[in-house]
Amino acid sequence: MSAETLKIDKASGLGATSGTALKALMARACAVRLAHWGHTVTYSRKVFVPLTNMCRDTCTYCSFVKTPDDPAANYMTPEQVLATARQGEAAGCKELLFSLGERPELRYPEAAAALEKLGYATTNEYLRAMCALVLAKTTLLPHVNAGTLTDAEIDMLKPVSASMGMMLETVSRRLTRKGMPHHACPDKTPVQRLRTLERAGQRGVPFTTGLLIGIGETWAERVESLAAINAAHARHGHVQEVIIQNFQQKPGIGMADHPEPSLNDMLRTLAVARLMLAPEISLQAPPNLSVRHAEYLKAGMNDWGGISPVTVDFINPDHAWPQIDELARATANAGLQLQERLTIYPDFLKRPDRFMDPSLTARIKDMARPDGLARVQCLGAST
Numbered sequence: 184m185s186a187e188t189l190k191i192d193k194a195s196g197l198g199a200t201s202g203t204a205l206k207a208l209m210a211r212a213c214a215v216r217l218a219h220w221g222h223t224v225t226y227s228r229k230v231f232v233p234l235t236n237m238c239r240d241t242c243t244y245c246s247f248v249k250t251p252d253d254p255a256a257n258y259m260t261p262e263q264v265l266a267t268a269r270q271g272e273a274a275g276c277k278e279l280l281f282s283l284g285e286r287p288e289l290r291y292p293e294a295a296a297a298l299e300k301l302g303y304a305t306t307n308e309y310l311r312a313m314c315a316l317v318l319a320k321t322t323l324l325p326h327v328n329a330g331t332l333t334d335a336e337i338d339m340l341k342p343v344s345a346s347m348g349m350m351l352e353t354v355s356r357r358l359t360r361k362g363m364p365h366h367a368c369p370d371k372t373p374v375q376r377l378r379t380l381e382r383a384g385q386r387g388v389p390f391t392t393g394l395l396i397g398i399g400e401t402w403a404e405r406v407e408s409l410a411a412i413n414a415a416h417a418r419h420g421h422v423q424e425v426i427i428q429n430f431q432q433k434p435g436i437g438m439a440d441h442p443e444p445s446l447n448d449m450l451r452t453l454a455v456a457r458l459m460l461a462p463e464i465s466l467q468a469p470p471n472l473s474v475r476h477a478e479y480l481k482a483g484m485n486d487w488g489g490i491s492p493v494t495v496d497f498i499n500p501d502h503a504w505p506q507i508d509e510l511a512r513a514t515a516n517a518g519l520q521l522q523e524r525l526t527i528y529p530d531f532l533k534r535p536d537r538f539m540d541p542s543l544t545a546r547i548k549d550m551a552r553p554d555g556l557a558r559v560q561c562l563g564a565s566t
């Protein structure tokens with residue numbers, strides 16, 4: 184890790200930075216980006232597969248989750264998974280992102296019954312089978328976003344996924360109290376999420392994590408969350424990217440009236456994240472959650488995350504993904520260049536023994552050009 188990364192005590196004092204001081208902070212963050220990432224801003228062309236929208240947790244900001252009494256609650260069938268995957272493949276996607284609720288079968292008999300009908304005892308076993316199906320039948324690389332995982336589950340999923348992810352969101356235990364967004368959410372206890380982050384490192388998984396901004400956490404808790412991610416990465420070198428995602432109001436959620444984070448709050452968080460995290464950790468701000476592309480680029484981020492040319496983002500269906508060529512234009516206007524990456528970042532391709540399952544190594548390397556980015560670059564909505 185760079186000796187110059189911003190330390191937690193200094194970062195804790197930056198929560199009200201604004202005006203000229205904020206601009207200076209953002210300029211420092213951009214200097215770190217330039218030194219490590221050059222003028223390249225990346226994205227991953229991916230197709231989304233929401234394997235199940237049932238979940239045993241009840242985060243009050245979530246609009247994805249459905250309880251079994253909702254007619255829209257479901258598990259996708261293998262046929263549906265494959266049909267969506269093929270649509271993505273035809274549109275030039277390289278990644279298939281499995282997003283899903285956490286362990287619904289432990290809370291809802293209906294979910295357990297639906298899984299049994301599919302022939303599986305747990306959601307994560309079904310997930311493994313669907314990753315294997317995608318690998319067998321398409322050219323896509325699965326990335327799994329399955330939330331908290333045990334050692335055995337990580338071992339089960341690593342041979343069938345090129346990378347994994349779980350938003351840490353926050354290390355605040357305060358937010359698990361009654362009336363708070365993570366109350367009665369067993370998978371949102373910070374210790375459980377930190378354990379998964381640690382296990383992924385111990386088991387050599389290229390890992391995506393991040394913070395959810397504006398759900399009631401304090402600035403100090405936000406800085407502590409960044410420090411926890413950085414510490415795990417310092418131990419294991421496995422954090423490939425950190426997402427800084429802003430809470431958004433949506434009708435019907437428990438937090439429908441909760442204020443969204445301001446632009447300045449996002450900019451100072453992005454800049455501080457860039458300065459606190461090891462420079463080799465990619466800093467991502469999802470473009471579907473904001474129209475503030477130019478400003479985010481000025482705060483030091485270097486990745487737009489997953490962009491789908493074919494499906495809506497099932498986590499935030501109200502926010503259409505911008506067309507990829509529009510994003511390329513916005514990036515170029517900032518003096519930067521959009522490039523397509525794979526779900527596994529270039530640095531991790533250099534250490535296949537640690538970060539790739541042997542069964543996937545040849546496939547991943549074949550999809551990468553010498554610098555580790557996608558060999559076939561799709562830089563427009565229709566290319």
Ligand code: SF4
Nearest residue numbers: 238240241242245284
């Ligand atoms: S764990 Fe994820 S899917 Fe489940 S309720 Fe929370 S945000 Fe929604």
